[in-house]
Amino acid sequence: MIKSDLSSIVADTGPLLCVGAAPKEYGRDVFWRRLKKRVIVPKVVLSELENISIKNDFLALAAKSVLSKGMRSLLLSQGSHAFSGVDRKAVRELIIAEELRSASAQCREAKTSGHDGEIDVILLASAGHDKIVFTNDNAALNVAKNEYKLSTAVFATLMAAEIADGNLLAEEAAEVLLGLQERNLYPGVHNITALNLVSLHVPDGF
Numbered sequence: 001m002i003k004s005d006l007s008s009i010v011a012d013t014g015p016l017l018c019v020g021a022a023p024k025e026y027g028r029d030v031f032w033r034r035l036k037k038r039v040i041v042p043k044v045v046l047s048e049l050e051n052i053s054i055k056n057d058f059l060a061l062a063a064k065s066v067l068s069k070g071m072r073s074l075l076l077s078q079g080s081h082a083f084s085g086v087d088r089k090a091v092r093e094l095i096i097a098e099e100l101r102s103a104s105a106q107c108r109e110a111k112t113s114g115h116d117g118e119i120d121v122i123l124l125a126s127a128g129h130d131k132i133v134f135t136n137d138n139a140a141l142n143v144a145k146n147e148y149k150l151s152t153a154v155f156a157t158l159m160a161a162e163i164a165d166g167n168l169l170a171e172e173a174a175e176v177l178l179g180l181q182e183r184n185l186y187p188g189v190h191n192i193t194a195l196n197l198v199s200l201h202v203p204d205g206f
Contacts, residue, residue, distance in 0.1 A: 004127070009038050010039075010040045010131050010134060012117045013188065014136035015136050017052070017063060018185060018187050019062075021065075030158060032074060041076070044117055047119055048116070051177055059185070091143065094147055095139045098143055100112070108184075122144050135154070151203035154187065155180075155188045156197065161202045170197050173194070174197055178192050
C-alpha cells in the first residue's frame with residue numbers, strides 16, 4: 001500500500017492502553033512502525049491517559065508508556081476542532097442506547113457513564129475524510145459503523161494487520177491478546193484464537 005492510501009487513525013483510550021501494556025515488540029514497536037504520525041488523539045483522551053498515569057497500578061504503567069516522550073511524538077493533537085454540547089449529546093445518546101441494547105442481550109449491567117473519549121473520537125473521525133475510528137468500546141464501534149458509516153478498528157486489528165503483512169504469527173498475536181485479557185484489559189475482541197485473528201477484518205488504509 002502506498003503512503004497516500006493510508007488513513008488517519010483517531011484513537012480512543014482503550015487501544016492506546018493496550019499499546020502501552022503489550023510487550024514492546026508487539027505494542028509500541030508495531031505502533032511506531034505501522035501508525036507513525038497518523039494517530040490523532042482527542043484532548044479528552046490525552047486527559048484520560050494522564051489521569052490513569054498518576055495511579056499506582058498496571059494501567060498506570062501502560063498509560064505512562066504511551067505518554068513517554070518518544071511515543072507521544074508519534075501522536076497528532078486534535079487540532080482546532082471544537083464540538084458543541086448538542087453534537088456530543090447526540091453521539092452520547094446513540095452510544096448509551098447501543099450499550100443498553102447490548103447489555104440487555106448479554107444479561108449484564110450497562111455502562112451508562114463516561115464515554116467522553118469515544119464521543120470525541122467519533123465526532124473527530126466524522127469531521128473529515130479517510131479517518132478510522134480506533135476504539136475497543138463495542139457500543140461506540142457499532143455507532144461509528146452503523147450510524148456514521150465510519151471505518152473502525154480495535155487493538156486486535158493492529159495484530160491482524162501485522163499477521164496479514166507477514167510480520168507476526170497468528171499464534172504469537174493470540175498469546176499477546178490473551179495476556180492483556182488476563183490482566184483485565186480488553187483488546188477489542190472476545191473470542192481470541194489464532195484462526196479468528198487471521199480472519200479479522202482490517203479496514204483499507206489501516
